[in-house]
Amino acid sequence: MRYLKCSEVGLSLFFVFFLTTWAPGPASCEGDRPPNFVIIFADDLGYGDLGCYGHPTLRTPNLDRMAAEGMRFTDFYSAAPVCTPSRAALMTGRLPVRSGMCSDTRRVLFPDSAGGIPESEVTLAEGLKQKGYTTGCVGKW
Numbered sequence: 072m073r074y075l076k077c078s079e080v081g082l083s084l085f086f087v088f089f090l091t092t093w094a095p096g097p098a099s100c101e102g103d104r105p106p107n108f109v110i111i112f113a114d115d116l117g118y119g120d121l122g123c124y125g126h127p128t129l130r131t132p133n134l135d136r137m138a139a140e141g142m143r144f145t146d147f148y149s150a151a152p153v154c155t156p157s158r159a160a161l162m163t164g165r166l167p168v169r170s171g172m173c174s175d176t177r178r179v180l181f182p183d184s185a186g187g188i189p190e191s192e193v194t195l196a197e198g199l200k201q202k203g204y205t206t207g208c209v210g211k212w
Contacts, residue, residue: 105203109137112161114154154211155179163192 111134118124121131123138124145150160155178156167167173170192172180180187188194196206 103203108141110161111137112158114157151178153178158211159188162194162196163188164195165192 119126120129121134121138122129123131123135123143149157151157151167151173156173159165159167159170159172163170170188171186172188196208199206
């Protein structure tokens, strides 16, 4: 129970930080345009699986360069060990169970699965659009 509360608080703080840090501001942006950013979210990627996080033999030069020029998160945990609930948590800022994206019998949505994130959920993309961003999603979702 304590872990769930810590996860929920941590994820919520992450999104508050995310939405307020990159909001357009007079000192941090040219004109009225918010700064660009990219979130890379990979399933089953271990902490040390990239060169920028210290892997001794795997070569990931493009990701390493992006990490060197941008921001790396070093103390962040996924909300779930599989794709559907962890992506839902990233997109909504809520634990997957709170948005109905995991259960004891169904943990992953497949291409022919019915349902998805409930329409009532506010997503990261919606929050960013309110701050003047144009958003896009590439990949599984």
